[in-house]
Amino acid sequence: MADAPLPPDFTLQKLTQAQRAFESALGAGKVFFEDLDRVTYQDKFAVQDSAHLPAGAIAPTTVEEVQAALKVANQYRLPLWPISRGKNLGYGGSAPLLSGSVVMDLSGMKKIEFDEEFGTVLLEPGVGFYDLYDYIQANNLPYWLSTPGNSWGSVVGNALDRGVGYTPYGEHTKNICGLEVVLPTGEVVRTGMGAFSNAPTWQAYPFGFGPGWDQMFVQSNFGVVTKMGMWLMPEPESLMGMDVEFDRPEDLKAMVDTIGPLRRERVLQQSPSIGNWLRAAAVATTRDEWTDKPGALEDHVIDAIRKRFGLGWWGVSLRLYGREDVNKAAYKVLEKAMNDINPMLIKPTTWRKGEPMEYSGWTGTPITFPMQNANWYGGRGGHIGFSPIIPQSGSAALAQFQRTYARYKEYGMDYQGSFAFGERHLTNVNAMLFNKDDPAMMAKVDPFFRQLVADAKAQGYGEYRTHLDYMDLVADSYDWNGGALGKLNSKVKDALDPNGILAPGKNGIWPKGLGGRA
Known part of the structure; x- marks a missing residue:
């Protein structure tokens, strides 16, 4: 305990007293203040390992225990940092923003209540995507998940941080329907129809009567979410689509201007994501197989990597879900639209209910292989994400890419970028891959990130989520x-x-x- 970080104006004696109070309230088996415990909850992808250090952790498993923990925290004025499962890698993981905070680990709260008739689920924050997928499979339920690239995480936590997936239900925050929240002072509230006693419509109608509070608890610190209602997609009769590769960086403009209208018309109901070659290659190879030269990769190296794996400079996977006759008609529209802009490759895919299924994000299967990109540079790999919201315009996307790519080259970093479609916007997700064992590289990450924020701000673009290090910077923008x-x-x-x-x-x-x- 002697080396424990402390919150502002806190003493070691006061922290020890708070620890004893937590043990009394929760039981010693749910209180973790040893050195190993503190290391366990640090950010594994931290840019600076000395930042965001927890004083310890607690692990309540019931609403009553959450209330009891909050009572202790209020008594001692000790900051708590709730996490669902702590797998928000690239954004801070399980670590608190304020060093000396106590992590409130909710991963032991794992109850699932499923309404098979309406396809709604009421979850506690410890339920991961693998947990919910296994539940659906074990009970032979005719529903599909939408999963993010890192499915180790919490379904609740992902939705609360506006995470996304790849199916028509991929904008996860939009599928929240009713929350149970413990406020910082200990009161428990339910939002939407949950505020009406014994309402059978809590997971059916998201608004209730009066202000809608569900979104007030998204990306905020106004309460501890202990239950979340969500809508799931009914298993489709068929899936049709295509994986499409384009050869040149400049093709991004035509891709956005072609896919965008189809998304707005809802011919495409999923949330497609255009990714550059490195997004695909970094899960299949590492940089040292291709070069030992520092700085951003040269074009001839990029060309060699693309050739080996058959990659375009940009690729996108487009999928149609639902009734087969409807999908066949929509596929013709999609196929013509893609062929009109001269792709390098179109690879069709089809599936019908009852056939063997591919295990991928497109079928709502939990996946973790995209996290392999953390090994790109070798050593203790990691990444953080820079993700501004930009207009759904090909010209805007191309200009944003060109500015960002130039900065990656300026700072000697390899560019991994993507453009994910909402209905009216693009989220430009740029992964800053790094090797924590390379001091020269790590020294560039902070000034590089701040430069990207400034560049985006000059265009009127703001981030939709960010790493702990940059929450104030982005909020101030x-x-x-x-x-x-x-x-x-x-x-x-x-x-x-x-x-x-x-x-x-x-x-x-x-x-x-x-x-x-x-």
């Missing part, structure tokens, strides 16, 4: 009307959390006395 939104967030924070103990600083939302906006 939302500066309209003197940062009015940040001030509103702080007012709500101080009203709901008067002692400022719950996840201080999360997404730039600080309580009074710890950087709260006046």
Whole structure:
């Protein structure tokens, strides 16, 4: 305990007292304050290993225990940092923003309640994508998940941080329907129809009566979500689609301008993602197989990698789900649209209910292989993501790519980028791959990231989520009307959390006395 990090204005004696109070409230088996415990909850992809250090962790497994933990935290003014499973790799993982916080690990809360008739599920935060998938398979339920590239994580936690998947239900936050939340002061509330006693419609209608609070608990520190309702996609009769490769960087413009209208028309109901060659190659090879030269890869090396794996400069997977007759008609539209812009390759795919299924994100199967990209540079690999929201315009996407690619070259980093479609926007996800055992490389990550934020800000583009290191930076970039939104967030924070103990600083939302906006 002697080396434990401490919150501001805290003493080791006070931390020891709080630990004993947690043990009394939860039982010693759910309280973790040894050195190994603290290391376990650090950010495995941290840019600076000395930042975001937890003082310890607790693991309540019931709503009552969450309430009891919050009571102790309020008594000692000790900050808590709730996590669902702590697998938000590239954004901070299980680590707290404020060093000295105690991690509230909810991974032991794993209850699943499934309504087979309507395809709704009520989950606790410890339920991972593999857990829910196994539940559906074991009970032979005719529904598909939407999974992110790292399916180790929590279904609840992913939706609360606006994570995405690859099916028509891929914008996970949009499929939230009703929450149970423990407020920082210990009160338990249910949102939407859950506020009505014994309502059978809690997971059917997301709004209820009065203000809709579900989204207020997304990417915020206003409460601890202990249950979340979600909608799942009925198993389709058929799946049709194609994997398409394009040869030149400039083809991005035509891809966006062709796919965008189909997405807005809902001919494409999924959320396609255009990815560059490295997104595919980094899960199949490592950099040292191709070169030992420092700096960004030269074009001839890129060409060699692409040739071996049959990759375009950009690739996209497009899928149609539902009734087979409808899919056949939509496929003709999709096929013509892609052929009209001269792809390098079109690889069709089909599936009908009852046939063997590919195990991929396109079929809602949990996956983790995309995390292999952390090994690209070797050593202790990792990455962080820079992900601004941009207009769904080919010209805007190409210009954003060209600016960003030039910065990657300037800082000597290999470019992994993608453009994921919503209905009206693009999320430009750029992965900064690195080797933590390379001090020269790690020294470039922070100035590189800050430069990308500044470049995007100059275009009016803001990030939709970010790593712990940059939550204040990104929050401050939302500066309209003197940062009015940040001030509103702080007012709500101080009203709901008067002692400022719950996840201080999360997404730039600080309580009074710890950087709260006046």
